[in-house]
Amino acid sequence: MARTKEFDPDAALQSALELFWRRGYEATSMADLVAHLGIGRASIYATFGNKHELYLKALDRYAETRDPTLVEELSGSGSALAGVRSVVRRFAAEAASEPHRASGCFVTNTASELGPHDPAAARRVERSWEQIETLLHSALVRARNAGELPADRDPRALARLLLVLLQGFRVVGKVPAGPERIRDAAEEALKLLD
Known part of the structure; x- marks a missing residue:
């Protein structure tokens, strides 16, 4: 038994x-x-x-359990571009806040610590980042199709830029001197969507 x-x-x-x-x-x-x-x-x-x-x-x-609002923000029925802007500003605010500073993002932490030498961990990190990039890309395509994003902008390249920026927020946010740096970077990056 x-x-x-x-x-x-x-x-x-x-x-x-x-x-x-x-x-x-x-x-x-x-x-x-x-x-x-x-x-x-x-x-x-x-x-x-x-x-x-x-x-x-x-x-x-x-x-499986992190950030359930991300899908809602980037796939909602409202303005796709507003959703992207909201996500960038939310990630920046979270990364700059005291509670997130100590822990950061578990996926980003794994990328830094294990990614270079642990293929199983690196695959999981890549899968997580691919999901975020796909959500951003889809939202940016919808924004371009709706005329919210200039027609000459490449949604895939912008999605990749934003993914790297969001992950960078999480790294820079681990240092107390980062909040202004993060906020400034977020606002400058958002100008690329105008």
Whole structure:
């Protein structure tokens, strides 16, 4: 007869996500995970696999649950260009705010820490960025078709520029001296949409 788990795997995964997000992959040991999750090492391995597998599952969870308003902002029935502007300004405001400074974005943090040498993590980062780029591209195509964006603007190139800008906000926002830099960059980038 199989034993029932004495912990909630979903809650444990969320707790691991929060710890990895706050500390990073390398700075989080299995002992840290055992202490933070309040479950034994054997239970972690049996449920999630090794530390790397748990990290990837936490990253997948983050990607599934993060920023539900992004789709609404970029796919809504109103002005597509207004939606793009709203997203850029929201990302800038979030990156410049105190609560976001310490943790940043889990995907961006993963890109910096693991992306150069961990293909599985890099694939997840790329998948996340592709989703954002696709949403931006679709909104910019709609904006151009509606006459909100000049006809000579390339929606794909603009979507890529905005993706890089949004990720840059998240990196620069981790330093206390960044808020003015972020706000200025956001407003200058938005002029490209005029």
